[in-house]
Amino acid sequence: MNNKEIVAKAIFDVVKDDLSLEQVEQLLENPKSVDHGDVAFPAFSLAKVYRKAPQQIAADLAEKIDGQSFEKIEVVGPYLNFFMSKSMISEKILKEIMTQKSHYGDSTIGNHGKVPIDLSSPNIAKPISMGHLRSTVIGNSIGFILEKIGYEPIRINHLGDWGTQFGKLIVAYKKWGSEEAVKAHPITELLRLYVEFHEVAEKEPELNDEARAWFKRLEEDDAEALSLWQWFRDESMEEFNKIYTMLGVEFDSLNGEAFYNDKMEEITNMLEEKHLLKEDQGAEIVDLSAYDLNPALIRKSDGATLYITRDLAAALYRKRTYDFAKSIYVVGNEQSYHFKQLKAVLKEMGFDWSDDMYHVRFGLITQGGKKLSTRKGKIVLLEEVLNEAIDSANEQISEKNPDLENKEEVAKQVGVGAVIFHDLKNDRMNNFDFNLEEVVRFEGETGPYVQYTHARAMSLLAKAGYTETTNADFKLNDEASWEVIKLIQKYPETVMQAAEKYEPSVIAKHAIKLAQTFNKYYAQTKILTEDDQKDARLALVHAVAILLKEDLRLLGLKAPNKM
Incomplete structure (x- = not known):
């Protein structure tokens, strides 16, 4: 129970004839100053019932409430x-966390419900840029958070692995490419070929006809076209996986656009059977005026299907395959309208489970206040940013702790973690500015600061020769430890809030606050002094280390024991 629940229960025992427990809980407030206690109850709401002045009601209640907590x-x-009774609550909370360890804050509310999470989704034969970072790390973290409250996340990388660009790539490869060059630098070479195709096609437009012909062959399962497509996809995935390994992200499914090629006809047939398809200037649409939306274009006049047709097929496939409790799409804010239309078409088709589909939107990463790009207007490569962050972490670790074992591995955990944390500490709907120097700082509201605080706690426990126990006296009653205890006590509530809002920043902000509050405690308190509270203080340090590590894990970061 958190403090509000304890207070609500104590008041309810006295006023149960006049207010429900829920009503009491809703009336409770958090005082602005610690001088006014931990929880406040305004007695105004009982003035009509008791026909007394609120001041008198408050005084009467104070005499009747059981004060043992x-x-x-x-x-x-x-x-x-x-x-609140600091000693009673600190003992209860520390015993809980010593018993449950990293499972503190777990819940079974998800009841093993499956949750497909659509994240990352780069295009084959194109590099993964900083623009892909947000979808990848937000989606990955949401997976960990939902898992903590009892769901089964299914991370899906819906690859951009189909479309006319593959006809262009095949033409370019056959004219100007070589197997050796593609194998040596897959993404760079395939992108070079793609760019060359466009440059030449400006002067020789007939190249576009060749590309269309090759893509048609690909759609008709032509052996050579399919073989080249598969090879481009495999080579691209190998490159992508290097970055995903750096980020610590793993996928349960790589079913991209190509996977749904043979599943779209069923969708168009269903729409026809339900008399939802209407002709409009030779194209076929679904009227969504009942939802205050523009018509959804399902099939162009030349018979080609569109993104929405593919996404309808994907949604139906995921419902049939996973029977999901909810389905999440971690896709930029600019796709909002598309997802509104997607859900509306599914609703029109009679699929009420579309109510369980959620578009988890996010803002842009900017640099110097402008949309992310280098001076030449080229994309900023994610791999380069991660490598620069690792180098920066390495330099700082070499200065602080030159003799650190496995320094290279720790630098990776800190550098990559810094980039991930900087993204996730921001509310996902906000745009944020990216400055590598600020991101990899060991001070301030950064990933390295939280990791360093965890390492400091572990170092303190090692110095004390600490051994875990649940039998010690865990009563603490000083103000500095109380601030830390309150943050630990709020943790289950924090996890639930992050899950309900699909908002990893709730966890990141808890980690920052816990690290800051612990460092303040560390500065004010002689933790290793031999007295009757030493075991309790060390248990508090251990609890902080456990929760900081768990916070970092939920965000997709590692927590080194030494830095």
């Missing part, structure tokens, strides 16, 4: 201010 209950005008 509180150090004191103060009456200040119409308010009852509750000061």
Whole structure:
């Protein structure tokens, strides 16, 4: 139970004839100052019932409430201010976390429900840029958070692995490419060929006809076309996987656009059977005026299907395959309208499970306030940013701790972690500015700061020769430890809030606050002093280390024991 629940129960036992437990809980407030206690109850709401002044009601309640969970209950005008029993709550919380360890804050609310998460989704034969970072790390973190409350996440990388660009690539490869060049630098070479195709096609437009012909062969399962397509895809995935390995992201499915080629006809047939397809200037649409939306274009006049047709097929496939409890699409804010149309068409088709589909939107990464790009207007490669972050971490670790074992591995964990954390500490809907120097700092609200605090806690435990126990006296009653205890106590609530909002920043902000509060405690308290509270103080340090590591894990970061 958190502090509000403890206070609500104590008040409810006295006012149960007049207010429900839920009503009491809703009336409770967090005082602005610690001088006014931990929880406050305004007595105004009982004035009509008891026909007394709120000040008098507050005074009467204070006399009747069972005070065993509180150090004191103060009456200040119409308010009852509750000061929680620090020693009682610290003992309860520390025992809980010593028993449950990293499972503290776990829940079974998800009831093993499957949750497909559509994330990352780069295009084959094109590099993974910083633009792909947000979808990848937000989706990965949401997977960990939902897993903690009892769901089964299914991470899907819906690859951009189909379309006319493959006809262009095949033409370019056959004219100007070589197997050796593609194998040596797959993405760079395939991108070079793609760019060359466009440059030449400006002067020789007949190249576009060749590309269309090759893509048609690909659609008709021509052996040579399919073989080249598969090879381009495999080579690209090998390159992508280097970056995913650096980020620590793993996928359960790589079913991309190509996978749904043979599944779209069923969708168009269903729409026809349900009389939802209407002709409009030779194209076929679904009217969505009932939803205040523009018509959804399902099939062009030349018979070609569109993104939405493919996404309808993907949604139906995922429902049939996983029978999902909810289905999540971690895709940029600019795709909002597409997902509104997608859900509306599914609703029109009679699929009420479309209500369980959620578009988890996010803002842009900017640099110097502008949309991310280098001076030449080229994309910023994610791999280059990660490598620069690792180098920066390496330099700082070499200065701080030159004799650190496995320094290279720790630099990777800190550098990559810094980039991920910087993204996730921002509310996902906000745009944010990226400056590598600020990102990999060991001070301030950064990933390295949280990791360093975890390492500091572990170092302190090692110095103390600490051994875990659940039998020690865990009572703490000083103000500095109380601030830390309150953050630990709020953790299950924090996890639930992050899951309900699909918002990893809730976890990142908890990690920053816990690290800051612990460092303040560390500065004010002689933790290793031999007295009757030493075991309790060390248990608190251990609890902080456990939760910081778990916070970092939920964000997709590692927590080195030494830095």
